[in-house]
Amino acid sequence: MATNCKDYNFLEIEPHWQSFWKENHTFRATAGTSKPKYYVLDMFPYPSGTGLHIGHPEGYTATDILARYKRAKGFNVLHPMGWDAFGLPAEQHAVKTGTHPAANTAANITNIRRQIKALGFSYDWEREFATTDPKYFRWTQWIFLQLFARGLAYVDERPVWWCPELRTVLANEEVIDGKSEVGGFPVERRNLRQWVLRITAYAERLLADLKDVDWPDSTKRMQEAWIGRSEGAEISFKLENEALGALKVFTTRPDTLFGCTYMVLAPEHPLADALTTPGQQAALEVYRWQAAAKSDLERTDLAKDKSGVFSGSFAINPVNGQRVPIWIADYVLMGYGTGAIMAVPAHDERDFEFAQRYELPIPQVIAAPGGETKLPYSGDGTLINSPGYDGLAWPEAKKKITTDLAVRGVARATVNYKLRDWLFSRQRYWGEPFPIVWVSESDYAQAKAARSSTLPTVPVTFTENGITHCALPLPVGALPLELPKVQSYLPSGSGESPLANVSEWLEIWFNYETGAAVPASQPRPDGDAWVRARRETNTMPQWAGSCWYYLRFLDPANDGAFASPEALHYWGVPDLYVGGAEHAVLHLLYARFWHKVLFDLGVVPQSEPFTKLFHQGIILGEDGEKMSKSRGNVANPDTIIASHGTDTLRLYLMFLGPLEAMKPWNPNGIEGVHRFLQKVWRECIDREGEIKAKISATATDSPELTKLLHETIKKVGDDIEGLRFNTAISQMMIFTNALQKTTAVNRGTILAFLQLLAPFAPHCAEELWARLGETPSIQETLWPQFDANLLFASQVKLVFQVNGKHRGDTLVLAGLPEAEAVAIARAHERVMPFLSGKAIKRVIYVPGKILNLVLEN
């Protein structure tokens, strides 16, 4: 049922077909058909208050074209959309206005959903959800409980930004130049009790399985670098003060052990105090205080100016018994390896710099193959000045020294990762509450008997004022644990989240069998399973909800499981995942980690979540700068939809350049693609709104037009598969230009072309399809086939070159033998003059392409 506008009235056409698709559930995905499945997923957006900017629809248009194309190719397509709706901006808004973040979030979702729907994407909206829906985060909490039960979640003291003035914890992005973003107050690092996920337990698999996924190489390399595997040895240095035991260091270069002239501890190292002699204590205090006052950024900015203090103590080098002074310096980090290093200044740049400044010896122990003596030298070489190992190549020496020391029990080969465990809690209101209560040791012991399968082998505990608290999970049946209403979204002031102020919710009698809770202010209910408990006040970070949403889309209404085994089996994981490169590490690594845990639990059938990944490029402002409100260069899709229509916007976004490229927004080009759609319209519909008279079922197309049509079918299909939408559109423009020059055209040719256009400009194609009297919807038709026989021309243009220079061309029969081609060239009026008087030394002939005659001299 088409509209009846005479001109290409997109404002009438686009809403018309959008409601048609909605009423007919055109894009509803139903599992279990015999068709092959195709799951194409966008990184779902955070519903921010400012709505969509032009960058969002770029990736969404790309996946939509693919989704529509794959449907036409006979696939059962799953193409969903939802909302990553927990997050800081909503909380900040709540603090400012006092309104519940849920209300603000819902309003933002309504707006952004309207914007996305106006773009006419073929999402199955029946699968929509937000991560903030209790029916969704119930399963986020469920997955957390699985991690907890497997010992992959624990609590630990971790430093976070604390602003004494605001009495709150700040995120990294809320700290600017060591001051709070709000108010500009000073901030400091402060240790707080945090939940941490043991992602490091999966480091090896997260690294190894990268080889199995079809991702951009650069993204794989970033993840590799982030995981940062390095092989080396942990070596124990005996301390001169034997009462203190040994000092363990990690090194990737055990072969340079003879070149170790000092050691360095991180200022936070537990042995730092004990090792510091009374005379040096004051200096250490000052140094520590200086290091702590620096932000991480300052500490790393000062990288070039290494500093430290001597502890006054010595260790013994296990290979040669030499006394080695122990220094304390902030260029060694407590978070990596053992927080202590053996310094080999001759072969490490940082140690070299430090040794120079403090005039420590710099003996060379690796000889460069070229005899080069410039230090520091960290390249290949053989050992020198290393009695017992001299002359060995460094890799062998590394093995031999490690084994020799291992035999003596003072070293072992180890693998270290840069990857740290994942800090998984936030002191915020607007996040998933942890389904955890804290109970006393004795109550935990009592509950353990009833709940053992849901508890980790080693209880998760923390100690406060000498009292040990044990983490007891809610039974799965008690999920979801929803957020309580609070009086204020301001932080508690003590470093805990606002939840710490809701005492009726916080302090409870807890039934560890059912998960039921009664405020502790009321009498303890009858029954053995009731224990005194305090709820966990932390909430989960925004990453939690985005870690597994791609699985919930498979079966979003399921109340009995995060998704049914049937849905998990049928739809599997996304066949294509499209989103920004800014998520190359964190989101994609966290999601992979969770997926692997679910795989180990046997609840998902595959070990990797995203088989194929693609990053769309960023669209910059007209000025070539990143779009931002403050620069005032933000383009809004709404205005373009109103002025040119969404089909034009979609087409233009794809025509701008390669999908992966970073490109500036240039609204001048919009007219070009809009004209293209106008032209398509005019080729189908005349000024009176009737079907153009030149279209007829009986017209015979010229061989050229037929060939062009089949070329276009092939190229558009190939380009969509390769995500090269810009060149697909160019090809359709070429076809339309040719169409315009015809006086009669076969109706079937027009219909086939409209099918090619449909994934790109679905409203326009649908309208013209209906005007031409076709039913059902163009979305339900199969992609046209090209005839490969028609792609080969009998005549081809052969280019003549003399000494590699273009000297003319001519049409020849395809498959012309070389001898004949040379004869034609010799006789060619433009080629001949260049050949006169010279012998042909060599002939390069690429049939159908080029004939290059190489002359003597």
Add this chain to the structure above:
RNA sequence: GCCCGGAUGGCGAAAUGGCAGACGCUGCAGACUUAAAAUCUGUUUUCCGAAAGGAAGUGCCGGUUCGAGUCCGGCUCCGGGCACCA
């Protein structure tokens, strides 16, 4: 500092090692129009030339090749990411 991209007309760009600049924008000229808009046609890398045609040309320097925007080596600039990881 390290890692990853990128650099082609006035602009966005295209080009399995085989005619560089497809397609689109802009500009210019023309047709239609009383006129304008819209639409259509032609033209638009630079230099020489009246033209035919010729020469140069894909950030810079060199190399491989009959032939290089494309491959290799060395730079410059721009963008992104990471940053004392022992």
